[in-house]
Amino acid sequence: MDNPKLLILSASTGNGHMSAAFAIAAEAERAGLEAVVVDVMDVTPDAFTSWYRGGYEKLVKDRPELWGHLYKSSDRPLFNYGFQTVLDFTFTSKIRKLIADMRPDWVVCTHSLPQPRLVPLRREFGFRMGIVVTDLYVHRMWLRGRPDAFFVPQEWTKEVLRRRKPRLGAHCVVTGIPIHPVFGERKFERSWGGEKWAVVSSGGIGGGPLTDAVKVMLESGWRVRVVAGRNQAAFDSLTTVFGGDDRVVVLGHIDAAKMAELMQTSHLLVSKPGGLTTFESLASGIPFCVYWPFLIPGQEEGNATFLRDIGAGVIAHNLDELRSALGKLDDKRLKAMSAAGLEQALPDAAAKIVQALREL
Incomplete structure (x- = not known):
């Protein structure tokens, strides 16, 4: 199919899933394809949206160990998995109107939330379904709905998928995780001589003990660019503590x-190894120090191990x-880690995904 029409479904829990969706859409538009990105959170009931998005952000900031337990327990075909699947199906019914209006050739998911609802809609509208896995480990939630194609970060991910679902593993393309093209353009040069700068970030949510990490960086002779993300309280606190220190730049x-x-x-x-952050760092050639108090247990643990095992972190x-x-x-x-x-x-990755969608 040379010019498929794409509906890209994602969910604004954190930053990575939506960023991946927009990266694919931008590449599709450059290739002359029609592509629409929809945040499924915009078409779910307000109460469900508040619970799903707000509950996620609160758990990963305040009770990360509980989030890790829920993530791991829902990776098995037990109650938590089944209960979440029923909720995801029930509260995403408005997806039908999106598909009926657009009549896409492919529905591409960069978040697993819409997958259960797509099962009956595929039979009704005849579109194909692609899944863009945004972490190295393929959680059971990504396997729902009998997708036509998987786009995964690495060969290791493909092997995990083959072991878990041999039939699905046969429809799998290794592409990497879609990131914004600016990370691959390499517009800036890094000098390894002289003073050393570190970027310290705990993700878009901005949770985690940023101040303590920055203090250790300074004690160790580093200069720091610290990113507080959307966390205004963290930005204000960092500005209060480091506002007069020319070794620290505080960003929101x-x-x-x-x-x-x-x-x-x-x-x-120095950061948490979210899927997109991991692949942005690889493309930028910046060595990665995974600081565990920033990390979201579950999906990011495999990303941390990957960075360490390849020598980049x-x-x-x-x-x-x-x-x-x-x-x-x-x-x-540092140079060896960068290389x-x-x-x-x-x-x-986004270009590879779009090309595959045109060829499949």
């Missing part, structure tokens, strides 16, 4: 172009380990 919510600039001109990223579980890791990151080690990341980078 920033766009992709600014984050790409920070990653490409800094020497270390280190893991620090607490402030003492962060301090120790920083002491070992000399220029030679290892660039070897695994797949900055053209």
Whole structure:
């Protein structure tokens, strides 16, 4: 199908899922295809939206261990998985009107929420269904609805999918995770000599002990660009503590172009390994220090292991380990980590997905 019409469904829980959707849409439009992005949270009842989005953000900020338990327990065909699937099906009924109005050839999901509802709609409207997995590990929620194609980050992900669902694994393309094209353009140069800058971020939600991490970075001789995301309270606190320190730049919510600039001109990223953040860092060639208190248990644990195993990252579980890791990151080690990341980078994932949708 040379010119398929694409409906891209996502959900605004965190930043990554929607960012992936918009990256695919932008690439589709560059290829001359019609592509529409819909945040499914905009067509679900207000109470469900508040519970789904607000509950997620509250749990990952205030009770990450509980979120980790729910994530892992719903990865098995037990009560939590079945209950969530029933809720997802029940409260996404308005998706039908979107499909009836647009009549897409492909419905592409960058979040698993709409998948159960798409099962009967496929029979009614005849579209094909593609799933863009935005973490290295394929959780059971991504397997719902008998998709026609999976687009996954790495060969390791493909092997996990084959083991879990052999039939589905046969319809799988390794593309990487779709990121904004600015991360692959490499407009900025990083100098390894002289003072060292780190980007410290705990994601768009801005949870986690940012202040303590910045203090350790400063004690270890680093200069810091700290990103508070949408967390105004964290931004205000960081400004109060570090506002007079010329070694620290405090930033709030920033766009992709600014984050790409920070990653490409800094020497270390201290952050949580969200799926998009992981692949943005690889494309930018910035060494990654996974700081465990920022991490969301469950989906991000596999991403952390991946970064460590390919040599592009280190893991620090607490402030003492962060301090120790920083002491070992000399220029030679940082350059090697940067090179290892660039070897695994797949900055053209969105283009690969669009091309595959045209060929399948």
